Amino acid sequence: MDDIAALEPDLAGRFEKALFFAEEGHVDPRVALVRLKERLLTLGGHIRLDHSVVEGQFDWTVDCTGMQARDTETALRGVRGEMILVRCPDVTLHRPVRMLHPRIPIYIVPRENHVFMVGATMVESDDSREITVRAMSELLNALYTLHPAFAEAEIIEANAGIRPSYPDNVPRVHCEGRRISVNGMYRHGFLLSPARAREVADIIFGQSV
Ligand SMILES: Cc1cc2nc3c(=O)[nH]c(=O)nc-3n(C[C@H](O)[C@H](O)[C@H](O)COP(=O)(O)OP(=O)(O)OC[C@H]3O[C@@H](n4cnc5c(N)ncnc54)[C@H](O)[C@@H]3O)c2cc1C
Numbered sequence: 001m002d003d004i005a006a007l008e009p010d011l012a013g014r015f016e017k018a019l020f021f022a023e024e025g026h027v028d029p030r031v032a033l034v035r036l037k038e039r040l041l042t043l044g045g046h047i048r049l050d051h052s053v054v055e056g057q058f059d060w061t062v063d064c065t066g067m068q069a070r071d072t073e074t075a076l077r078g079v080r081g082e083m084i085l086v087r088c089p090d091v092t093l094h095r096p097v098r099m100l101h102p103r104i105p106i107y108i109v110p111r112e113n114h115v116f117m118v119g120a121t122m123v124e125s126d127d128s129r130e131i132t133v134r135a136m137s138e139l140l141n142a143l144y145t146l147h148p149a150f151a152e153a154e155i156i157e158a159n160a161g162i163r164p165s166y167p168d169n170v171p172r173v174h175c176e177g178r179r180i181s182v183n184g185m186y187r188h189g190f191l192l193s194p195a196r197a198r199e200v201a202d203i204i205f206g207q208s209v
Contacts, residue, residue: 079186
């Protein structure tokens with residue numbers, strides 16, 4: 001208990017046991033995307049978001065269109081995920097906290113300005129409707145269980161998304177001619193994308209130089 005209090009003072013006295021992974025990191029996906037875009041433009045890249053790109057115009061095409069690629073990536077399935085963002089000035093956390101929940105692997109990730117991301121449900125479905133009452137209840141219950149001060153938190157956002165996933169939940173990079181498919185990122189698209197990008201670069205630069 002003392003160790004928990006030393007790492008996360010706001011959780012002092014609330015839990016008898018916890019696992020601590022000193023090396024665990026986390027990124028804010030929205031911040032990461034902005035930074036990646038800036039970096040790409042700095043390096044001379046161009047971004048077009050109008051969906052009108054014709055593949056034959058380019059030396060290589062990398063298809064990373066997620067569920068939209070299901071016509072060609074026929075094994076893909078959707079795994080629905082729901083999350084909420086809350087603001088709670090009364091609680092401070094210094095690292096992501098994962099709840100050992102029997103059904104839902106819920107995590108609470110501190111962001112700047114006392115904003116917390118609470119996610120994420122796992123539903124075998126490509127239903128892209130807004131968050132359900134059940135999901136919202138489960139996420140809020142987990143939050144309240146972590147610390148009762150979250151009862152006064154302000155809910156600032158609720159979202160649902162679909163994770164593109166292969167049957168074994170392992171991402172795939174494969175190449176046909178000059179067309180490379182990168183898909184099936186499942187629960188870890190942000191975590192795993194640097195390694196997948198390296199595979200793509202190895203294919204392109206390994207074959208073209
Ligand atoms: C609630 C929730 C929480 C998550 N939390 C995490 C997390 O903490 N860490 C983590 O690593 N991952 C997390 N994930 C998983 C992560 O979001 C996915 O793994 C990732 O988004 C998959 O990325 P993707 O680019 O392959 O597919 P997508 O995110 O589906 O992106 C595909 C993109 O392609 C675009 N597109 C489609 N067709 C075209 C076209 N013809 N031309 C141009 N663009 C096109 C689409 O508009 C879309 O923007 C979470 C997912 C959910 C739902």
